[in-house]
Amino acid sequence: MLGGQFLETAIWGLPIVIYPFLSGLMAGAFVIDSLAHLFGFKQFEPVAKLAATSSFAMVLIAALAPLVDSLQPAKAPLELYFRDHFPYSPLSVFIIIWTLYVILMFFEMYFDYRVENIEKSKLSGIRGSIARFLTFGNNNISKESLLKDRKALFIISAIGVPLAFAFHGYIGFVFGAIKARALWTSSVMMLMFITSAIVSGAALVTLLYVIGYSYYSKKNVVNIETLNALGIFMIFAIAFDLFLDFIDKLYSFRAYTEADVFHGWTLVYNAGGVLFFNYFVVQILLGLIIPLILLIFKPVRTSKLMMVIISIFVQVGVFAMRFNTVIGGQLLPKISQGTIIPEFPWLGFDGILSSIGLICLSIVIFFILGWLFGWEDSNKNGFENQTNSVDN
Amino acid sequence: MSYRSDFSLKEADEDCNQELLSANFMSWLVKSIALGLGGLFALSILNSSDSADATEKNNSNLPTGPINNHRWMGWENPVLDDKDGWNDWDKLLNPKNLPVWYDNFHEIGKTKPKHHWVMVIDTRKCVGCQACVIACKSENNVPLGVFRTVVQVMETGSMESSPNGMVVTDDGNYEPNVKKFMLPRLCNHCDEPPCVEACPVKATFKRQDGIVLVDYEKCIGCGTCIEACPYNMRFFNPVTKTADKCTLCVHRIDAGLEPACVTSCVGRARIFGDLNDPKSEVSRLISQYPTARLKMSQGTEPQVFYIDLNGNLEGNTSMDKVFMEYTYTIGFNTTAYKKLGGEVDLPKIEEHKNPFKEFEK
Incomplete structure (x- = not known):
């Protein structure tokens, strides 16, 4: 990328596509987690811990992605914390929200897995000593302490949901605040990012739930009721996302917007544009409309295979949305003519391999956190047993 | 029991x-x-002890220049430190220690600055010789492939079909009703620069006399300022790996000289001066001639004034109204360039580890 910029280049490369993608997964997974803890939907309780672990794994890598794309990654964390341009720069507010969110997730993980860690601390060897450290000396498993945990998780979720929305909404603002890029300066940008985050988070939790509980769990099985509830939740999220995409398209008409935005849509997204296939076929049709039509039928929502396929479709669609937004917005030139031809090298800091590596790293960190804390629900019969034991 | x-x-x-x-x-x-x-x-x-040694070496009577100090040229060792001279902008590039702003730029006017440097570009006099581009590159040692200032060569108007037209094609004869137009572009040193406000680490700032600068030591290379500039006049410096831009030749201004592009302009199309001084040439030109500025709709208050600017070039260069002629300073990686039939291989930039090796001996 630095090899010959020749006036106009897509400065933000593939790692910046990964950045909103992973943080969207993180925010969406936290919303699923909060549905169980905050809003008391008992159907979501079997996936609450899975959602919390995946959310924590994604948030750690989400901040690494822009660091990969920056040219001075060694300097960046120190400068961002000690010379923060708060609150004028969108990225400077983001680093504060990220830090708060990581601290919050530590508490969430502690209260989520406290009982499991107390059980594991009886083991010998390094596994036991790590679990002993993670209990922080609190070995109380009485009913009162369990109720206290629930209360703490309720409070954490009450703080965490607005924070997760702020986290991902602010990434939308990082793009929306750049007035020089006509295709980014959109008032619905922030809302679109949040909605697509919820869609992708629900899809991620569904995918991990079906695969994990079917093949890798010794004590749990997939609860069809939970799968159905996830499907119904996805219907509403996808419908709202489609509505926002429709509004965004409506804003691009010549009558309602300035010339730059209109020309940008003509050159990039509309028929004959560079990203026509990526936008209308992959993002809208494959990622939103086909899953929505399929999810309306109950046999589909209760089928494990179909839910996995739908989740993969949605993930591909949301990744296409991030690509179309980040790269597509940069294809409209500021002072040249035509559209920019973006370059995606295989090697290099903003290459394809480093982007694949970022996604793989998030999966690796998910496994590490799953080993450290745990990822599945502790009870064999899903949510019923747990609620009974706490209530009685 | x-x-x-x-x-x-x-x-x-x-x-x-x-x-x-x-x-x-x-x-x-x-x-x-x-x-x-x-x-x-x-x-x-x-x-710290290392850098102290380095200053002692620099202060000794060794001859200075590119051969003995490659770092000054930015090629051999792109590590930047404040003993480097060029980046010690508080002492060397800002001898009077002018205050700087990272946001709230409307407060600059309240401090009653002594100077307000602007540039007036008389497009009637520009011949498109690109001397300013070369002067800038050699003065500021801008690496290959990137430019701090460019002169875009364009054509406005249209080819009209007429029976006795000069241009003969298979479809008929055409009469060119066109005008050639050169548009020198550089950083506009805006009064409300969005690039400065977007920087997350306060690495770029606006000086009291109106010059927008980058501190290469603090820049983390995130690229937000490059995206935020509506004029596309910021770029990544491939040597220092930071954002880079036109400094309005701040080292020359502080020494009482004009910027290199102004000095080298053959037609005196570029005029540099102080807008706070009513008798300066720029003030008189702006008061006598109607001037225009680029992309005023962005609300950035650009401080480069153009005399006789074609209205079609003020905003984005629409392909319906303007035909760009692709010189070496204009984007090769656009579809418009490919459509023109331009299939030039991009020049490969080879970074020599020591480009002055043959001179050393």
């Missing part, structure tokens, strides 16, 4: 063991953190 007390004792023992273990772990953690901090401190001391 006795059995029960034994049991509780045992339990207490186990609890003690666990507490001991966690205490051990905590002490190990504290020790490792202390070791790490100590190491950092030692490293910083070592580094």
Whole structure:
């Protein structure tokens, strides 16, 4: 990328596509987690811990992605914390929200897995000593302490949901605040990012739930009721996302917007544009409309295979949305003519391999956190047993 | 009774063991953190002694210049430190220690600045010789492939079909009703620069006399300012790996000289001066001639004024109204360039480790 910029280049490369993608997964997974803890939907309780672990794994890598794309990654964390341009720069507010969110997730993980860690601390060897450290000396498993945990998780979720929305909404603002890029300066940008985050988070939790509980769990099985509830939740999220995409398209008409935005849509997204296939076929049709039509039928929502396929479709669609937004917005030139031809090298800091590596790293960190804390629900019969034991 | 007390004792023992273990772990953690901090401190001391040595060497009577100080040229060792001279902008590039702003630029006017540097570009006099581009590159040592200032060559108007037209094609004869137009572009040193406000680490700033600068030591290379510039006049410097832009030749201005592009302009199309001085040439030109500025709709208050600017070039260069002629300074990686039939291989930029090796001996 630095090899010959020749006036106009897509400065933000593939790692910046990964950045909103992973943080969207993180925010969406936290919303699923909060549905169980905050809003008391008992159907979501079997996936609450899975959602919390995946959310924590994604948030750690989400901040690494822009660091990969920056040219001075060694300097960046120190400068961002000690010379923060708060609150004028969108990225400077983001680093504060990220830090708060990581601290919050530590508490969430502690209260989520406290009982499991107390059980594991009886083991010998390094596994036991790590679990002993993670209990922080609190070995109380009485009913009162369990109720206290629930209360703490309720409070954490009450703080965490607005924070997760702020986290991902602010990434939308990082793009929306750049007035020089006509295709980014959109008032619905922030809302679109949040909605697509919820869609992708629900899809991620569904995918991990079906695969994990079917093949890798010794004590749990997939609860069809939970799968159905996830499907119904996805219907509403996808419908709202489609509505926002429709509004965004409506804003691009010549009558309602300035010339730059209109020309940008003509050159990039509309028929004959560079990203026509990526936008209308992959993002809208494959990622939103086909899953929505399929999810309306109950046999589909209760089928494990179909839910996995739908989740993969949605993930591909949301990744296409991030690509179309980040790269597509940069294809409209500021002072040249035509559209920019973006370059995606295989090697290099903003290459394809480093982007694949970022996604793989998030999966690796998910496994590490799953080993450290745990990822599945502790009870064999899903949510019923747990609620009974706490209530009685 | 006795059995029960034994049991509780045992339990207490186990609890003690666990507490001991966690205490051990905590002490190990504290020790490792202390070791790490100590190491950092030692490293910083070592580094500071290194740089002190370097200054002593620089202060000795060795001849200066590119051969003995490659770092000055930015090729051999792109590591930047404040002993480098060029980046010690508080002392060398800002001798009067003018105050700087990172946001709230409307407060600059309240401080009653002594100067307000602007540039007036008389497009009637520009011949498109690109001398300013070359002068800028050699003055500021701008690496290959990037430009701080460019002169875009364009054509406005249209080819009209007429029976006796000069241009003969298979479809008929055409009469060109066109005008050639050169548009020198550089950083506009806006009064409300969005690039400065978007920087997350306050690495770029606006000086009291109106010049927008980048501190290369603090820049983290995130690219936000490059995206935020509506004029696309910022770029990544491939050598320093930071954002870079036109400095309005701040080192020359502080020394009482004009910028290099102004000095080298053959037609005196570029005029540089102080807008606060009513008798300066720029003030008189702006008061006498109607001037236009680029992309005023962005609200950035650009400080480069154009005389006789074609209205079609003020905003984005629409392909319906303007035909760009692709010189070497204009984007090769656009579809418009490919459509023109331009299939030029991009020049490969080879970074020599020591480009002055043949001169050394």
